[in-house]
Amino acid sequence: MNTLNKILILGSGQAAIYAASEIRKYDKDSEISIFGNENYHPYERPPLSKEFLMGKKKEEEFLFFSKNFFADQNIHYINKEINGVDFINKSLISFDNKKYFFDKLLITTGSTNRRIAIDEEIDNEIYYLRNLDDANQIKKKASEVNSIAIIGGGFIGLEIASSLNQQNKSVSLIEISNQLMGRIIPFPIANLVKVEHEKHGNKIYLDSKIKSIEKTNDAFKILLDNDHVIEAEMIIGGIGSIPTVDLFNDSDLKLKNGILTNAYNQTSVENVYAAGDVSNFFHPLYQKNIRLESYQHAQNQGINAGKNIAGIKSEYLSIPWMWSDQFDLNLQLTGLCDDYHEIIERGENIENGIIYFFIKDDKIVGACGLGLTGKVGRDIRIASKLIEKQTIIDKKILSNQKEKLNPLLKK
Amino acid sequence: MTNENWIEVGKSDSIDMEDLIRFDHSGKTFCVYRIEDGFYATDGICTHEAVHLEDGLVMDDEIECPMHQGIFNIKTGEAISPPACDDLKTYPVKVENDLVYINIS
Numbered sequence: 001m002n003t004l005n006k007i008l009i010l011g012s013g014q015a016a017i018y019a020a021s022e023i024r025k026y027d028k029d030s031e032i033s034i035f036g037n038e039n040y041h042p043y044e045r046p047p048l049s050k051e052f053l054m055g056k057k058k059e060e061e062f063l064f065f066s067k068n069f070f071a072d073q074n075i076h077y078i079n080k081e082i083n084g085v086d087f088i089n090k091s092l093i094s095f096d097n098k099k100y101f102f103d104k105l106l107i108t109t110g111s112t113n114r115r116i117a118i119d120e121e122i123d124n125e126i127y128y129l130r131n132l133d134d135a136n137q138i139k140k141k142a143s144e145v146n147s148i149a150i151i152g153g154g155f156i157g158l159e160i161a162s163s164l165n166q167q168n169k170s171v172s173l174i175e176i177s178n179q180l181m182g183r184i185i186p187f188p189i190a191n192l193v194k195v196e197h198e199k200h201g202n203k204i205y206l207d208s209k210i211k212s213i214e215k216t217n218d219a220f221k222i223l224l225d226n227d228h229v230i231e232a233e234m235i236i237g238g239i240g241s242i243p244t245v246d247l248f249n250d251s252d253l254k255l256k257n258g259i260l261t262n263a264y265n266q267t268s269v270e271n272v273y274a275a276g277d278v279s280n281f282f283h284p285l286y287q288k289n290i291r292l293e294s295y296q297h298a299q300n301q302g303i304n305a306g307k308n309i310a311g312i313k314s315e316y317l318s319i320p321w322m323w324s325d326q327f328d329l330n331l332q333l334t335g336l337c338d339d340y341h342e343i344i345e346r347g348e349n350i351e352n353g354i355i356y357f358f359i360k361d362d363k364i365v366g367a368c369g370l371g372l373t374g375k376v377g378r379d380i381r382i383a384s385k386l387i388e389k390q391t392i393i394d395k396k397i398l399s400n401q402k403e404k405l406n407p408l409l410k411k
Numbered sequence: 412m413t414n415e416n417w418i419e420v421g422k423s424d425s426i427d428m429e430d431l432i433r434f435d436h437s438g439k440t441f442c443v444y445r446i447e448d449g450f451y452a453t454d455g456i457c458t459h460e461a462v463h464l465e466d467g468l469v470m471d472d473e474i475e476c477p478m479h480q481g482i483f484n485i486k487t488g489e490a491i492s493p494p495a496c497d498d499l500k501t502y503p504v505k506v507e508n509d510l511v512y513i514n515i516s
Contacts, residue, residue, distance in 0.1 A: 018493075044494070065496070286427070286478045295479075295494075296480065297492075298419060299493055321480070323478070323479065325478075330478060373478060374463055374465075374467075374478060375464040375466060375477075376477075376480055377466060377467065377476070377477025377480075378466055378467060378468045378475075378477050379470075381468045381480065382468060404427075404430075406429065406430070406468070406469075
């Protein structure tokens with residue numbers, strides 16, 4: 001009789017590999033298999049829009065762990081598309097109708113790019129960035145053209161705009177709202193990012209809705225509702241993403257903006273867990289469900305899921321944190337900045353870094369900073385710790401960049 | 412070990428407790444730390460992506476990179492939290508007459 005536990009991980013991104021590695025730390029015997037539909041072992045995605053596009057990093061440089069990880073840890077990587085799930089009989093069903101049974105299942109299917117719908121013929125020619133194949137296609141096409149239009153002024157669009165600018169491309173970026181990176185980023189910081197892009201020659205169009213796109217020979221003519229016309233040989237879309245849950249639409253799994261999970265990564269189906277972009281998880285500190293799309297979250301929630309799957313009860317309490325690198329600037333965001341009483345500003349210029357702290361009941365609930373590489377990281381990290389500890393803060397210290405924030409951690 | 416290997420970094424009180432200073436020498440860059448039980452030194456650049464650790468956060472005996480939050484043990488250089496996975500090189504440190512020296516040979 002086979003008494004080994006079978007643990008299947010559906011999805012092969014960062015949450016998957018960190019979960020598998022964590023399970024193996026505590027459980028040397030269970031059979032662990034990761035199902036991925038990419039031809040690569042799990043790799044870091046942040047370089048795709050930056051160092052990889054600029055030719056500064058090659059794909060083999062951003063694999064998670066070593067090449068021997070799977071063999072050394074006795075973890076299987078199965079490159080097969082799964083297109084069915086049977087929670088009653090506890091199995092995944094592959095496109096060739098093979099069944100893979102599990103005792104425990106972790107879902108890390110991530111998220112899928114929203115696509116632009118303007119005109120079918122044009123839509124199919126728009127590039128998107130999600131994985132290494134996409135990045136290779138963008139890199140190849142970009143090398144053949146000079147003018148590129150990017151639709152969407154979020155982090156991905158801006159990072160691509162920065163990278164392509166540094167490849168001497170003429171970049172136009174179109175954003176529907178009146179500021180870059182959505183309302184979650186303080187307006188002055190969004191504006192400084194805009195100024196930086198413009199300083200390098202990128203054209204940024206805010207408050208701009210696309211009226212039509214025409215194709216003329218090998219170029220596109222994009223007409224905006226404010227009557228600006230942009231000509232570009234290539235269009236890249238970056239208009240956000242949605243959790244990848246198609247497989248579960250008719251299942252018992254409770255879905256709401258992703259897969260609903262508790263603080264222990266458990267879904268509504270017993271022995272089925274979720275982590276990373278796809279999970280809409282309950283955060284005990286914020287007392288509400290949140291869904292995050294970030295590197296740190298995929299990693300830490302993957303690790304947390306691994307612990308729970310291995311039988312070590314672990315509550316996920318990580319404070320949200322993310323970064324974006326554009327030109328020489330590093331932007332960092334921690335906590336949640338959507339529910340606050342006041343904002344405190346620290347710093348005056350990007351050379352030394354500027355941070356906005358979001359305060360509620362004399363505690364920091366979120367912080368957003370922008371500065372030359374390395375200049376805001378320490379204070380943002382301290383902010384994360386102060387959020388976690390729910391420390392009552394001294395606003396004068398926060399607003400005075402000459403005063404170090406480290407002592408606040410000792411309170 | 413001869414005296415020539417020891418390079419003067421500066422006055423010991425120029426480094427705050429639980430903090431670090433950057434020290435550049437012979438085209439290389441280092442971090443020199445002061446923590447509860449003494450002074451330590453490591454390479455100055457994070458092994459994950461080439462970012463200087465001088466702006467990182469020192470907590471107990473750990474240094475955290477300001478860019479992507481990789482964490483290293485200050486005393487051993489061990490990478491203890493991803494995304495950092497390669498260890499930092501460490502260097503011997505001594506304090507004599509309130510001056511800090513590191514041995515970078």
